[in-house]
Amino acid sequence: MDFKTLPGKPFPLGSTWDGNGVNFTLYSENATTIELCLFDAENEDKESLKFDITEQTDFTWHIYVQGLKPGQLYGFRVHGAYEPENGHRFNPAKLLLDPYAKAYSGCIEWNEAVFGYVVGNEKEDLMISDTDSAVYMPKSVVIDPGFDWEGDQCPDIPYDNSVIYEAHVKGLTKLHPDIPEEIRGTYAAIGHQITIDYLKKLGITAIELMPVHDFLSDWSLESKGLTNYWGYNTMGFFAPDARYSASGKHGQQVGEFKTMVKALHKAGIEVILDVVYNHTGEGNQLGPTLSFKGIDNATYYRLTDENKRYYMDYTGTGNTLNANLPNVLRLMMDSLRYWVLEMHVDGFRFDLAATLARELHEVNRLSAFFDIIHQDPVISQVKLIAEPWDVGEGGYQVGKFPPGWAEWNGKYRDCIRDYWSGSENTLPEFADRIMGSADLYKEYRKPTASINFITAHDGFTLHDLVSYNEKHNEANGENNEDGESNNRSWNCGAEGPTEDQAINALRQRQKRNFLSTLFLSQGIPMMVAGDELGRTQQGNNNSYCQDNEISWVSWETADQELIEFTSKLIHLRTDHAVFSRKNWFKGKKLKDNGIEDIAWFLPNGVQMTTENWNEGAAKSVAIYLSGNGLNSIDAEGIQIIDDNFYMIFNAYDGTIDYKLPAKEYGNEWRLVIDTVTNISKTEMTFSAEVMVPVQGRSVVLLQNFKTV
16 A cells, blocks of 8 residues: 655654544654654564655654554664764664554564664674664554543542552452453453452552553563563553553553543542653663664763763663653653543652652752643642652652652651561651651641552562561572562561461551551551452562562452451541541640640550650550541541541550540540451440550550530
């Protein structure tokens, strides 16, 4: 078939089908010539047509091809200087992915041909390779953007009502026996009614998906029979990864992703994406040439001043995208807007976000990246969550992100673990952390700036946290030297699986302690998928390369009692605004009843003093929370008058008798949580000023019902 070519338009970037043909654009400042290469879906390895792109507008190269349709496969070949010492790595022998493509046809097949230089040469990356890489490369795909959203509306759940569930698309559903086998591990499985019903019953309001942007699985891993399971190695910032598609790889993955989002939204569940804009999968000077490196290396990456052959690496992955350059900032913003406007996602968690804030070397919270997001009418309106650190100098930036951002609170995680391990001198910080980390966020943000978590994808699962003294990452093939050296939370006398009932009972209690602390803390709770059912990775605390049963959620061995306990906690939090306040506690007496909105008590029923807080050996505390003025809406939408609560945390080994406060704080208290007995149905009540025994290593929650 003959295709007529026209100059086309410089916008939008990428490939755009208009019903009659396709407009192609590519941004490159230093290229001398660019070729558009077309491939047939039936024979992806063979180049069927090639067109020279001659039109250029402000460094954007563009061409229009009449007659092309959705499903068309394509790539680019970019000509220019191969001068690594000057930052240029053009090589027309390498087929390049369109960074703006909305879909890719599959995965790279690793071969020396995908490298821009002659592999194994003594000059390393300085000698250009003339081997054609097309046969080994996935292809960019022209998509049909049409989709019936059926009036889809984003749930728009307030931060203070949010409960986030971090999950891997494949790992969450791959082993689920009730989901059709042919869709397990895909977007379709996440949007399946079985998954949605489970999330709703648990009480989740948002699912945070680990990277779904098309990513690269490293050659070094695949040569060892492993793979990049987590996906923090992005190649396509607009393309949902085809590996998670049950419906096809020639654009069908886009529709499947949209269908998943629509189903979750109908159930009132938000979709947050874990995104990686700080680097790409092309690595350093010895990495492959797949896209940006061959399109215009010097205008996409941060290169060292001393020798532009080398890359600045703030991420530990070999390269760093240069968010200071207009074309890179535009790429990031266009991608974010696309996922909001076209894919209907509700927010983003930015991996190693401190890297994006670096203008020169120092981390600057007022960098161009944050300025643009703050001003953008689309991106600024969704949930923005930062992983507030990177591996560079000065990269730990917890508490320093701008207004409008929430942060993974690494200090919360570390402190809560230390407290429940019985560490000394942790009580004052523990109090700060469970009340929203005012020391980090009160200056210009609210408690909802803190994303509280005990575990995440990176590290031990909750079960392993209380079951292993040391990491066991032998399966990763790195001599157990990868991952944090020791995430241990509590030594209960044995490591790993055991038949000792007493030890297992202690482990179960410690899990309930962590979960209770998480969901009773001010801020936004986030839990990793499977922690609520006792998922184990057999002590592996760095399962990034384990696409197997080590990482997948095992539904058939699920701890149903722990699921029920977790669901009870989440719904208790959801039903009572006192656990998820929009604003900070004042610690002062309220005008209408003369009682503080929050008060801290010693075991003898007396409020704590400054001297008490300075006692380093203290490991236990009681906290009164007033529900006064915090009316809530229950699951049926009925307004309820919020109650007062009395929380007791005891990290000592032994039992402590706590005297309940005077009558003005509450006449009658009902026990609603006890992490020792796992109480969920039995009602037990206490009068004011009576003694309540709180066993060692446990949490007790009492509720004072108000009368109207």
